[in-house]
Amino acid sequence: MSAIAASARGMTPADLDAADPLAFARERFAIPEGVIYLDGNSLGALPRATAARLADVIAAEWGEDLITSWNKHDWIGAPARVGAKIAPLIGAAADEVIVADSVSVNLFKLLAGALQLRPGRRVILSEPSSFPTDLYMAQGLASMGAAELRLASDIPAALAAGRDGRQGKDVAVVLLSHVHYKSAAVHDMAAITAAAHAAGALMLWDLSHSVGALPLDLAGAGADMAVGCGYKYLNGGPGAPAFAYLARRHQAAFASPLSGWMGHAAPFAFNDAYAPAPGIARLLCGTPPILSLAALEVGVDLIAELGVDRLAAKSRALSDLFLAAVADIPGLVLASPTGVRGSHLAFRHPQAYAICQALIARGVIGDFRDPDILRFGFAPAYLRFADVAAAAAMLAEIVATGAWDRPEFHARQAVT
Numbered sequence: 001m002s003a004i005a006a007s008a009r010g011m012t013p014a015d016l017d018a019a020d021p022l023a024f025a026r027e028r029f030a031i032p033e034g035v036i037y038l039d040g041n042s043l044g045a046l047p048r049a050t051a052a053r054l055a056d057v058i059a060a061e062w063g064e065d066l067i068t069s070w071n072k073h074d075w076i077g078a079p080a081r082v083g084a085k086i087a088p089l090i091g092a093a094a095d096e097v098i099v100a101d102s103v104s105v106n107l108f109k110l111l112a113g114a115l116q117l118r119p120g121r122r123v124i125l126s127e128p129s130s131f132p133t134d135l136y137m138a139q140g141l142a143s144m145g146a147a148e149l150r151l152a153s154d155i156p157a158a159l160a161a162g163r164d165g166r167q168g169k170d171v172a173v174v175l176l177s178h179v180h181y182k183s184a185a186v187h188d189m190a191a192i193t194a195a196a197h198a199a200g201a202l203m204l205w206d207l208s209h210s211v212g213a214l215p216l217d218l219a220g221a222g223a224d225m226a227v228g229c230g231y232k233y234l235n236g237g238p239g240a241p242a243f244a245y246l247a248r249r250h251q252a253a254f255a256s257p258l259s260g261w262m263g264h265a266a267p268f269a270f271n272d273a274y275a276p277a278p279g280i281a282r283l284l285c286g287t288p289p290i291l292s293l294a295a296l297e298v299g300v301d302l303i304a305e306l307g308v309d310r311l312a313a314k315s316r317a318l319s320d321l322f323l324a325a326v327a328d329i330p331g332l333v334l335a336s337p338t339g340v341r342g343s344h345l346a347f348r349h350p351q352a353y354a355i356c357q358a359l360i361a362r363g364v365i366g367d368f369r370d371p372d373i374l375r376f377g378f379a380p381a382y383l384r385f386a387d388v389a390a391a392a393a394m395l396a397e398i399v400a401t402g403a404w405d406r407p408e409f410h411a412r413q414a415v416t
C-alpha cells in the first residue's frame with residue numbers, strides 16, 4: 001500500500017512505522033540521534049556491523065596474519081566474492097560481476113572494451129545531463145582519438161535515425177544511467193537495450209542510483225555491460241569500490257585497456273607478457289582495496305538480507321508521503337516524475353542551496369545539485385515514516401519563515 005493510500009485511510013506516519021516489515025532494520029545502522037538522513041542516495045549510512053568487521057580485518061587479518069591473509073582470509077578472492085553477492089541484486093550471474101576501482105574507471109574500461117567489440121564503429125551514444133563523470137570518461141576516450149561522443153535526448157530515435165541516414169550503424173555502445181541522478185527518472189532498461197541491439201550497438205547501464213534501491217534484471221533485459229556505486233544504497237562507505245558487470249557472452253573477447261596485473265591470467269607467474277584472465281577477473285587492474293571491500297561486503301550482505309523488492313516498495317511509500325506533505329510549499333517545484341522513479345526526489349527552488357543548508361543545521365540532511373535542485377533520498381533500510389513527515393514539516397517551516405536567509409546558509413562549501 002502506498003503512503004498516499006494509507007493516509008487516505010487515516011493511517012498516520014506512526015501507524016505506517018508500526019506496520020512496516022522493515023522497521024527492525026534501522027537498528028542495524030548507526031544513525032546519530034536527532035538526525036534525519038535523506039542523503040543515502042549519495043553516501044549510504046554506516047551499518048553497525050561494519051566497524052567490528054573492519055576492526056577484525058585490521059587487527060586479526062592484517063595485524064596478525066599479515067601477507068598470508070591474501071590466501072588465509074581469501075583477500076585475493078574478495079573482488080569476485082563481493083561481485084557474486086551483488087549479482088542477484090542486479091539480475092546477473094555470479095561470474096558476471098566484479099568489484100573494482102570506481103564507477104569512473106570501470107566506465108573507461110567497459111567503454112573502451114565495447115569499442116573494440118564493435119570494430120568499425122566509434123560512437124558512444126549518451127544523453128545530455130547524464131552524471132558528469134559518465135560523459136567525462138567518454139570525452140577522455142574521444143580525446144585519445146578512440147571514440148566520438150554523441151548526445152541525444154531521445155536515444156531510441158537517435159539509434160533508429162543514425163547520423164547521415166546511416167541508421168545508427170556507427171554507434172558502438174549506448175551509455176545511460178538507469179535512474180537519473182538529479183530527477184530520479186527511470187529508463188526502460190529492456191526497451192532501450194533492445195533498441196541498442198537492433199542498431200547493432202552494445203548497451204552499458206550506469207546503475208549507481210538503482211542498485212540496492214530498485215529491482216533490476218540485467219539478464220532479462222539482455223544488457224551487455226553495467227557499472228554501479230558501492231557507497232550509495234549498498235552502504236559500502238565513503239569511496240567504496242564500484243562494481244562492473246560484463247555479460248558472460250562478451251567476456252572471452254573483451255580486452256581491458258587497463259591491463260593491470262590483477263587482471264592477468266596468472267598474476268603470480270610474473271610473466272612479461274600480458275594475458276587476460278579467462279572470465280570477469282580481466283576487469284581487475286591493480287591490487288584490490290581490502291579494507292574498503294570488507295566494508296562494502298557488510299553493506300551488500302545487509303541489503304541482500306533485507307531484500308530489494310521490500311526496500312523498493314518502502315522507499316516508494318516514503319517518498320509518496322513526503323511528496324504529499326510538501327505539495328503546498330510555495331516556490332517548491334517537483335523535478336521528479338510522479339510515476340516510475342528511483343528512490344529520491346528532486347525539487348527546484350530559487351533558494352535551494354540556502355534551504356538545504358538550513359535543513360542540515362536542523363539535522364535534516366539532504367543535498368543540493370546545481371543550479372537550483374534540492375534532492376532528498378529515501379533510503380528505506382533506515383528511514384522511518386515519522387522521519388519523513390518531520391523532515392517535510394521542517395522544510396515547510398524553513399520556507400515559510402525565511403529561516404534559510406542567513407549569511408552562513410548562503411556560503412558555498414566545496415561539496416554540496
Ligand SMILES: Cc1ncc(COP(=O)(O)O)c(C=O)c1O
Pocket residue numbers: 102103104105131133134177181206208209229242
Ligand atoms: C550516476 C553516477 N555515476 C557515477 C558516479 C561517480 O562514481 P565514482 O565516484 O565511483 O567514479 C556517481 C556518483 O554520484 C553517479 O551518481
